[in-house]
Amino acid sequence: MNEPAIPLSQVKLFGSRFARPECVLATAAGDVFASDRRGGVSHVLPHGEHRLYVGATLDLAEAFHPNGIALQQDGSFLGAHLGMHEGGLFRLTRDGQLTPVLREVDGETLPSTNFVVLDSKPGRVWITVSTRRTPRMGAFTRAVQDGFIILLDEKGARIVADGLCFANECRVDPTGTWLYVNETYKRELTRFRIGADGSLSGRETVTQFGPGEFPDGLVFDAEGGAWVTTIVANRVLRVARDGSVAVMLEEHHPEHVEEVERAYQAGLVDRSLLDHARARILANVSSMAFCGPDLRTGLFGVLLADRLPTAPLPFTGAAPPHWTWR
Template sequence: MSILAGSATPQLIARQFKFTEGPAVDRAGNVFFTDQPNDKIWKYDTSGKLSVFLEKSGRANGLYFDEKGNLLACADEQNQLWSIAPDGKVTVLLKDVQGHRLNGPNDLWLRPGNGGLYFTDPYYQRDYWTRTAPDPGLGGQKLYYLPKGQPQPVVADDQLQKPNGIVGTPDGRQLYVADIKANKTYRYQIGADGKLSGRQLFVAQGSDGMTIDHEGNVYLTGKGVTVYNPAGQQIQHIDVPADWTGNVCFGGKDRKTLFITASDAVFILPMRVHGVQ
């Protein structure tokens, strides 16, 4: 059975951005996404209305909502992690690792019920940075875990070339992380203490952003959206009329709308399946 709602194809919502990224859904089903070069976070509500949620967003990239309704953001203007309250007030969660500047936090996922935060930290040179190279004291591009209430993260995996997209299962037991440079996506088991084990190759395809549906299918991005079942078998490829598809999430009141950020545009696609976050 197809994961799509009938013969649906991606529907253009708007093409007025520079580069869209980081879609995240709140409890009501509204989707928030970034236009990183223009330093804004946008809101696409369940009625189909677009509005600016936050100007001066710290050049936010990946986004994710916590259980209190705060919007967590990879703010790579100053290479920080932010928590943005519903009224737009910003709290800096993390600004460095043991005094060393992060490469540029890219994407993040919050473990349900645990409050622990996983994030990827690849290095992509930005034209708004004054620096031109990574902090050598950081020791590379890594996957990190920030335990709830702790001021500093721990390294979850330092054997990735350029970690990027990340998503976990709703039971909090498995984590998927894309190594975009190696063109691979891995699956890990998550321990009670947040430590990862049992890394295995999920598919020989990397990804920018990613999401998961209620059947456990994993959605990878790049050239369109490619969907794999939990066994790592491709079950769908969704063509998106854009040079690059950056990220995806499920939105809408019933979480049955796939929201797609694709270069200068955003699209929606009605689905049979629904999202889990």
């Protein structure tokens, strides 16, 4: 494995009091948003004030647990509910109103729902469900391939890709041609060609990852490089258009990776192994956003810390659809 492009010494920690900030977003104005396990979204304003937006609804039998979040133009959020026994997509306003957007698709009640992201095409939303198994920990193996991708647009919601091995974050590439998705326990980055009607076809493996590299977060730079955050190995990787992989940042603990790798090969990965990573800065790095006025700073979501790592980057990010919103 080649040396990281960004030394760990250049990482700084941002904010405080985050609670399992799995998914992070940033805007041109300097706002930072993170999903929050307390039932909503944490917001750090440009001047440093920290706000927490939470909501509850009788439509859920358990507390709202947003995993992936997406900022809407009106300032509300879409949140993928990562419930133990149920899932779905919900809309959260900043005054605490929580309403269901999607509870079933193609006749299936949605199980624990992982991620939601906006397309640059207005009104088009992509959603991932990692597995149909309940609880989802039963799918922490490459032997289970029942995850799927949902497209929600003006025609409604429908499953557009199925048979994925723990579908995690997905993202449309800067050309608008491909939808990329991380298959976490297959340890692959996969892509589909997007049709004019939003259909997906031509499934391809972009690259396969190595020991301990379980892909979670996904974002693109302006050159079309896919940045993938990997839990366990605690690496941030850049996958070039040709599929070649470069280590951009890491906080690697070989002993922990070896322990998880043995369990993975035996089909015995469980939550306790994932929740005891030794990294303290990139503490199970789970997502990434480009931020700063020039989109040359990385902001990272983490599963096991209450502060967000940030680092200067050698590439400029592709501006997300919500970049100019607040």
